[in-house]
Amino acid sequence: MPLKMTHDEVAALLDREFPQVSAHFTIEELEEMRIRVRLNVGEAHLRPGGTVSGPSIFALADVAVYMAVLGMIGPKSLAVTTNCSIDFMRKPAAETDLIADCRLLKLGRALAVGDVLIFSEGVGTPVARASLTYSIPP
Amino acid sequence: MPLKMTHDEVAALLDREFPQVSAHFTIEELEEMRIRVRLNVGEAHLRPGGTVSGPSIFALADVAVYMAVLGMIGPKSLAVTTNCSIDFMRKPAAETDLIADCRLLKLGRALAVGDVLIFSEGVGTPVARASLTYSIPP
Amino acid sequence: MPLKMTHDEVAALLDREFPQVSAHFTIEELEEMRIRVRLNVGEAHLRPGGTVSGPSIFALADVAVYMAVLGMIGPKSLAVTTNCSIDFMRKPAAETDLIADCRLLKLGRALAVGDVLIFSEGVGTPVARASLTYSIPP
Amino acid sequence: MPLKMTHDEVAALLDREFPQVSAHFTIEELEEMRIRVRLNVGEAHLRPGGTVSGPSIFALADVAVYMAVLGMIGPKSLAVTTNCSIDFMRKPAAETDLIADCRLLKLGRALAVGDVLIFSEGVGTPVARASLTYSIPP
Numbered sequence: 001m002p003l004k005m006t007h008d009e010v011a012a013l014l015d016r017e018f019p020q021v022s023a024h025f026t027i028e029e030l031e032e033m034r035i036r037v038r039l040n041v042g043e044a045h046l047r048p049g050g051t052v053s054g055p056s057i058f059a060l061a062d063v064a065v066y067m068a069v070l071g072m073i074g075p076k077s078l079a080v081t082t083n084c085s086i087d088f089m090r091k092p093a094a095e096t097d098l099i100a101d102c103r104l105l106k107l108g109r110a111l112a113v114g115d116v117l118i119f120s121e122g123v124g125t126p127v128a129r130a131s132l133t134y135s136i137p138p
Numbered sequence: 139m140p141l142k143m144t145h146d147e148v149a150a151l152l153d154r155e156f157p158q159v160s161a162h163f164t165i166e167e168l169e170e171m172r173i174r175v176r177l178n179v180g181e182a183h184l185r186p187g188g189t190v191s192g193p194s195i196f197a198l199a200d201v202a203v204y205m206a207v208l209g210m211i212g213p214k215s216l217a218v219t220t221n222c223s224i225d226f227m228r229k230p231a232a233e234t235d236l237i238a239d240c241r242l243l244k245l246g247r248a249l250a251v252g253d254v255l256i257f258s259e260g261v262g263t264p265v266a267r268a269s270l271t272y273s274i275p276p
Numbered sequence: 277m278p279l280k281m282t283h284d285e286v287a288a289l290l291d292r293e294f295p296q297v298s299a300h301f302t303i304e305e306l307e308e309m310r311i312r313v314r315l316n317v318g319e320a321h322l323r324p325g326g327t328v329s330g331p332s333i334f335a336l337a338d339v340a341v342y343m344a345v346l347g348m349i350g351p352k353s354l355a356v357t358t359n360c361s362i363d364f365m366r367k368p369a370a371e372t373d374l375i376a377d378c379r380l381l382k383l384g385r386a387l388a389v390g391d392v393l394i395f396s397e398g399v400g401t402p403v404a405r406a407s408l409t410y411s412i413p414p
Numbered sequence: 415m416p417l418k419m420t421h422d423e424v425a426a427l428l429d430r431e432f433p434q435v436s437a438h439f440t441i442e443e444l445e446e447m448r449i450r451v452r453l454n455v456g457e458a459h460l461r462p463g464g465t466v467s468g469p470s471i472f473a474l475a476d477v478a479v480y481m482a483v484l485g486m487i488g489p490k491s492l493a494v495t496t497n498c499s500i501d502f503m504r505k506p507a508a509e510t511d512l513i514a515d516c517r518l519l520k521l522g523r524a525l526a527v528g529d530v531l532i533f534s535e536g537v538g539t540p541v542a543r544a545s546l547t548y549s550i551p552p
Contacts, residue, residue: 223361
C-alpha cells in the first residue's frame with residue numbers, strides 16, 4: 001500500500017492542524033508504514049537537570065503515529081488516539097533532541113496500531129517504547 | 139499507613155522540583171493513598187476547537203500519581219515513571235478544567251502503582267483512564 | 277441504560293460460545309455497566325506454590341469485560357479484545373478463588389472500555405488491575 | 415553482554431519450574447537479548463472456529479520474555495511479571511502454531527522490559543504485539 005501524502009504534505013498538515021506544537025517536530029523520513037520524527041528539544045520540554053519531560057516524550061510518540069497514519073490514509077485530521085502504553089526505560093541525554101522511530105503494525109478501516117522506539121540522538125539504547133492505537137472515523 | 143507530607147508540603151515540593159509546570163496543577167484534596175488534582179486549563183493545553191491535548195491529559199495523570207506517592211513516602215523527588223497505560227475515551231469539554239481522581243493501588247518498597255480517572259469539571263463520565271507505575275529509588 | 281441480558285442469559289451465552297472454559301467462571305453479580313466474576317481456581321490455573329498463573333488472571337479479566345459488555349449490548353458474540361493493559365501487583369493467595377470486580381467506563385458504538393480489579397477471595401488488597409478495550413462489530 | 419544460559423538450560427529450567435505448561439512451548443532460537451518461541455497449538459489453546467485464545471497469546475508473550483530474561487541473568491526463577499500491555503491486531507490463522515519474536519529493550523538490575531511480536535507461522539503480518547516488564551529480585 002503506497003503513501004497517500006508526501007513528506008511535505010504531512011508536515012503542512014501538522015502546521016495547519018496543530019500550529020501550537022508543529023514547530024517542535026521535524027519529519028526526518030516518511031515511508032510506507034514507517035516514519036522517523038525529531039523532537040527539537042527546547043526549554044519547554046526540559047526538566048531540572050536538562051532531561052526531557054515525560055509528557056514531551058508522550059507527545060513525540062503520539063505525533064509520530066498520527067503522521068504515519070495520515071501519510072497512509074490521507075488528510076483525515078479527525079483520527080484520534082484511543083490508547084497509549086508507554087515504557088520509560090532510561091533517562092534521556094541532557095539537552096539532546098529525541099528521535100522517534102515508528103512503524104505501523106496495523107492499518108485497518110477503523111483502527112490503526114503504531115509501535116515507537118524513542119532515542120536520544122546519537123545514543124543506541126532507547127529512552128522509551130510506546131504503542132498507540134488510533135481510531136479512524138468512517 | 140498515614141501521609142508523610144501535608145497538602146501544602148506536597149504543593150511546595152512540586153513548585154520546587156517542577157517550577158515550569160507547577161502553576162498548571164492544583165491539589166484539590168490529599169488523603170492516604172488518594173489525591174484529587176486539577177489541571178488549570180490554559181492556552182498551552184488547548185488544541186483547535188478548545189479541546190485539551192493528549193499530552194496535557196498524560197501530564198495530569200502523571201503528576202497526580204507522583205504527588206500521591208510522595209505524599210505517602212515523603213520528599214524523595216527521584217521517584218520516576220516507568221510505565222503508563224492510558225485510554226482516551228471521550229473528548230474533553232471545551233475550555234474546561236480537568237480533574238484527576240487518583241488512588242494508589244500498590245505502594246511497595248520499589249514500585250508504586252496508581253490508577254487515575256480524569257473528568258472535565260462538572261461532567262460525570264470520564265474523559266480518560268490511566269494507570270502508572272513509579273519506581274522508587276532505595 | 278438498562279441491561280439487555282439477564283445474569284442467566286449471559287452465563288448461558290458463555291457456555292455456548294466458550295464451552296472449554298465456561299466452567300471456570302461464575303458470575304457473582306451483574307448490574308448495569310458492572311459485573312463481578314469468580315475464577316473457580318483448579319489445578320489448571322495453578323503454578324508451583326499454589327499461586328494462580330498470570331494467564332489465568334488475564335483470562336479472568338478478559339471474560340469479565342466480555343460478559344459486562346454483552347450484558348449491556350446483547351448477544352453479539354463477535355465482540356473482540358483489541359487491547360489489554362494489566363498490572364500484576366501482589367501474589368495471589370494460595371489455592372484461593374479470584375474475584376474480578378469490573379466496571380465499564382465507556383460503551384460506545386464501536387469501542388467499549390472496561391476496568392477490572394482482581395482480588396483473592398477474602399483479601400482486601402488487589403492482586404491485579406487490568407483495563408481492556410473491546411471492538412464491537414457493526 | 416553474553417548469555418548466561420544455553421538454549422537447553424533455559425528449556426530445562428522451564429520444564430522444572432512450569433511442568434504444567436512447558437510442553438506447550440519450544441525455544442526456536444536464543445540469542446543475546448533476543449528469543450524466538452513457538453506455541454505448539456493444541457486443543458487447550460483453541461476457541462470455536464479453530465482460532466487461538468487470547469490467554470494463550472498472552473501466555474506465549476509472557477513466557478518468551480521470561481526465558482529471554484533468564485537466558486541473560488541466569489536461573490533466578492523468581493523474576494515476576496509486573497506489567498503487560500498487549501494489542502490484539504488480527505485473528506490468528508486456524509489451528510496454526512504461533513511464533514513469538516521477542517527482544518529485550520532493557521535489562522536493568524531491578525527491571526527488564528521486553529517487546530514481543532506474535533505471528534501465525536508462515537504469515538507475515540503480526541497477530542499481536544506485547545510489551546512486558548519483569549521485576550528481578552535482588
